[in-house]
Amino acid sequence: MPGQTPSRDVxxxxxTRGTFDDFVPWLKAIVLDPNTxxxxxxxxxxxxxxxxxxxxxxxxxxxxxxLHHCVRCHKSFRTCDNGPDAxxxxxxxxxxxxxxxxGIDNQFPCCGQEMDDSGENVECFRGxxxxxxxxxxxMNSSAHMCWSNDCGAAAKIPLKRH
Numbered sequence: 001m002p003g004q005t006p007s008r009d010v011x012x013x014x015x016t017r018g019t020f021d022d023f024v025p026w027l028k029a030i031v032l033d034p035n036t037x038x039x040x041x042x043x044x045x046x047x048x049x050x051x052x053x054x055x056x057x058x059x060x061x062x063x064x065x066x067l068h069h070c071v072r073c074h075k076s077f078r079t080c081d082n083g084p085d086a087x088x089x090x091x092x093x094x095x096x097x098x099x100x101x102x103g104i105d106n107q108f109p110c111c112g113q114e115m116d117d118s119g120e121n122v123e124c125f126r127g128x129x130x131x132x133x134x135x136x137x138x139m140n141s142s143a144h145m146c147w148s149n150d151c152g153a154a155a156k157i158p159l160k161r162h
Contacts, residue, residue, distance in 0.1 A: 070129035072136045072143045074151040077129045089125040092142045110142035 014020060027044075030036045045055060061080040068077055073087045092110040106115045111124050124142040136143050 068129070068131050069146075069151070070131070071133050071146055072125065072130055072141075074144075074146065075129070082129045084128060085126060087125065087127055087129045088123055089142045090122050091124045111140050 031041065049055060061078075064079050066078065068079070069075075070077055070087055073089055075087070077086060091108040091113070107113065108115065108124065113124070130136060133145075138145060
């Protein structure tokens with residue numbers, strides 16, 4: 001049609017000019033907004049699938065009701081609820097040395113991380129839940145093995161990835 005700009009050219013121009021730099025935060029906002037119509041989200045997914053994006057794993061994860069046990073924080077989680085901020089371990093209690101014996105130790109005993117001046121860095125770990133012991137540093141964090149945490153899940157946890 002005369003006067004109509006091809007979509008490929010419009011998208012290429014927008015990409016090279018940084019128009020999509022805020023795309024992911026924008027998309028996240030509309031997905032999490034309860035006022036966004038479901039039909040609009042269905043069309044977005046359909047458009048992505050139309051250009052080859054595969055949502056099979058996402059659909060499978062959302063429909064999977066299986067509860068897994070995190071061997072790091074010992075909480076139950078569903079695959080679709082796992083993410084980069086899902087598993088949080090707090091530092092072990094800071095035991096300060098006696099200042100009369102050469103100063104104060106500002107390192108957390110669990111991981112050796114230095115306490116910041118505000119004293120607010122209480123997280124020893126923040127990341128994804130895991131069911132694999134090999135993913136957890138039990139020596140240099142406040143994580144505990146299932147048997148020592150008495151969580152009752154020790155027998156159900158796979159020790160190796162398959």
